[in-house]
Amino acid sequence: MAEELLSNMMDCAAKLKEFTAEDLKACTNGFHQNNLIGATQFGKLYRGQIKLGFIGTDQARAVTVKIWDEKSRCITSIHDEFLMVKEEVQFLTHPSINGHPNLVKLIGYCCEKEVKAVVYDLNPWDTLHNLTVKDYLNWVQRLNVLLQFARLLEFLHNQDKPYLVLNINASHIMLDWDCRPKLFDFGHITGGIIGEMTTLKKQIPISIGFVDPFFTAKGGSFWHTSCDVFSFGVILLGLIAKRGFEPVCVENPHLGLDCLVQYWAKKEYKPNGSLVHRSLQEDWGYVDEDGLAITELGMRCVEFFPRNRPTIKKAVELLEGLLVFQRFGDARPNKREKTFHGIGNHAGGT
Structure with a gap:
């Protein structure tokens, strides 16, 4: 099930960065409390710094990392996180949606066993x-x-x-x-x-x-x-x-x-x-x-x-x-x- 979802998601995410769990830990200082923006219904939101060399620059860039927490009482199935990542990637990368000024801009995702997350090109207040x-x-x-x-x-x-x-x-x-x-x-x-x-x-x-x-x-x-x-x-x-x-x-x-x-x-x-x-x-x-x-x-x-x-x-x-x-x-x-x-x-x- 997870492999199929990932395969379908990859088709939608050809221009996105596939991050590892270690990448996201590094950019958020181990998901440190000081970088925590707040809780969401399904997980947590963090500030991060990432070198986005894949878009033509090696300078550190402020980003927002959203992680899904499988322990959340709002997640009802072991496959929910995979499904939510897949749907979000599909939605935010679709030509009819991508670029709207009041929707977050997606630059990458992580779908490892340890961490399911997306990364937004946003330095939020x-x-x-x-x-x-x-x-x-x-x-x-x-x-x-x-x-x-x-x-x-x-x-x-x-x-x-x-x-x-x-x-x-x-x-x-x-x-x-x-x-x-x-x-x-x-x-x-x-x-x-x-x-x-x-x-x-x-x-x-x-x-x-x-x-x-x-x-x-x-x-x-x-x-x-x-x-x-x-x-x-x-x-x-x-x-x-x-x-x-x-x-x-x-x-x-x-x-x-x-x-x-x-x-x-x-x-x-x-x-x-x-x-x-x-x-x-x-x-x-x-x-x-x-x-x-x-x-x-x-x-x-x-x-x-x-x-x-x-x-x-x-x-x-x-x-x-x-x-x-x-x-x-x-x-x-x-x-x-x-x-x-x-x-x-x-x-x-x-």
Whole structure:
């Protein structure tokens, strides 16, 4: 099974570097704690330094190394790591996807018995989860993150065969030093070249606090782009209200619902009211109209019934209409992704 997966992956990874476990240990100083960025649902994320002579330079380059941990309670089969590496390589190297500014850029992988990992060409600032906990993001940065990430979801949803991420959470998004979000977890992704949800994937738990409750109520039989909209809404509300995001794969029977962003928001929200944290209302670029508009958008995204949620396309339009972007267009680091022309990309927009 593993050999077959590796053989198929090699066809997709002809231009990628095949790293050894020793290579990755060396570049991360033995996966030292000082290089640990954070935990993911399926493993860990590390900073590293690699001499990328295979792309024409011997200078050390900052990279990010993501490893799968077979001891993770979210990995249900001995072959899961191989399958996840294979699917990620297929997805990120496909011409319709490769090069999107809000997806990580893959430069190599490792599929040895001891280490299953991928290497990204990225020197990250941190994960969105960590930056939220540390309260490092100002109002405009938060809005930029939300707008760019919504555009990424619009791009994925607008493919000929839409992709569903289905496991969006703040620990699976990194920000670079220009505050651009980079999605890097694809453990539940379906659609496109990946295909339909498999029985194996159905056994893998999705992050508590971000999972669509309508999907949960249906016993996992309902899959739709609205599931991603719900998760996006949770991230939106957490960012504007400075609410901490729950760790991935939480298994705590005593966890109160009010600890989760969407339940807290539904308890606190009043019609025509704002959930923007008071300190963010004092930031440069904040106007009351934007606070009201983005709060309403977040609350619509986390509606229980999918038919009451906006499409991600509508969410992008509403975000682009915020006064901060109309008045200070230079505040956003990149325009709408009309500049990305992947094969099969129909998300260039209206």
